[in-house]
Amino acid sequence: MEAKTKISARSLNLYYGENHALKDISLDLYEHKITAFIGPSGCGKSTFLKTLNRMNDLVAGVKIDGTVLLDEEDIYDPQVDTTLLRKKIGMVFQQPNPFPMSIYDNVAYGPRIHGAKNKARLDEIVESSLRGAALWDEVSDRLRKPALGLSGGQQQRLCIARALAVEPEVLLMDEPTSALDPISTLKIEDLMDDLKSRYTVAIVTHNMQQAARIADYTAFFLVGEVVEYAATDELFTVPRDKRTEDYITGRFG
Numbered sequence: 001m002e003a004k005t006k007i008s009a010r011s012l013n014l015y016y017g018e019n020h021a022l023k024d025i026s027l028d029l030y031e032h033k034i035t036a037f038i039g040p041s042g043c044g045k046s047t048f049l050k051t052l053n054r055m056n057d058l059v060a061g062v063k064i065d066g067t068v069l070l071d072e073e074d075i076y077d078p079q080v081d082t083t084l085l086r087k088k089i090g091m092v093f094q095q096p097n098p099f100p101m102s103i104y105d106n107v108a109y110g111p112r113i114h115g116a117k118n119k120a121r122l123d124e125i126v127e128s129s130l131r132g133a134a135l136w137d138e139v140s141d142r143l144r145k146p147a148l149g150l151s152g153g154q155q156q157r158l159c160i161a162r163a164l165a166v167e168p169e170v171l172l173m174d175e176p177t178s179a180l181d182p183i184s185t186l187k188i189e190d191l192m193d194d195l196k197s198r199y200t201v202a203i204v205t206h207n208m209q210q211a212a213r214i215a216d217y218t219a220f221f222l223v224g225e226v227v228e229y230a231a232t233d234e235l236f237t238v239p240r241d242k243r244t245e246d247y248i249t250g251r252f253g
């Protein structure tokens, strides 16, 4: 059965001043699937990821045209509340960035901003989010300790828990393991496989093996364009475009 489209970008162009960083991108993300964006440095992967929850709105001098639909609603409609949009479409960054507060308060932060006050309810959200991020067993006895005392890999899973706590529908991950050691990386890759049963996931990665291991679909970006977008197996075994083939066989980038 064809997977359901969750996010649909259509003829998306983005300019940083004179720099035409995304060129006419049309690409769908499917519900409960992991989609990876690969390509050489500077080709627009992160920029594209950030257009999906309007993080680029925060950059001065950006111009965007085209559409991005979330469940068929245009996220660039001026009526859209970007705080609510980013609650639905959460993001995890390259460097783990826990807030300088306790583990508990990191996870409770988003729900509190969105109005959750009840202690028992917050306890529940914190536990289920930490479980969802495969971190609960490691931190359940030290929830009141500073988050910055955790290892890098634990901090990144905490950031995932923090993103899950506001009950998103989509998770955007910008090179979430590039600052981590191989064991922490594997833990996050295993975790992503669990996450996709509940969320739609998009991940930017420099690491082609990682894309091949975890992603259902992969898009290959080159200087602001999507050269090829296909099921991951297909893209890595029978690339249709010579440029994709050159990239995945290590001939450039």
Ligand SMILES: Nc1ncnc2c1ncn2[C@@H]1O[C@H](COP(=O)(O)OP(=O)(O)OP(=O)(O)O)[C@@H](O)[C@H]1O
Binding pocket: 016, 019, 021, 039, 040, 041, 042, 043, 044, 045, 046, 047, 048, 059, 206
């Ligand atoms: N905030 C910004 N202001 C101006 N130009 C930017 C900004 N962010 C990115 N760019 C430019 O947009 C282009 C795409 O950058 P982007 O970071 O999206 O690429 P990338 O594929 O994610 O690269 P990397 O793999 O190195 O992170 C580059 O030319 C970059 O210099």
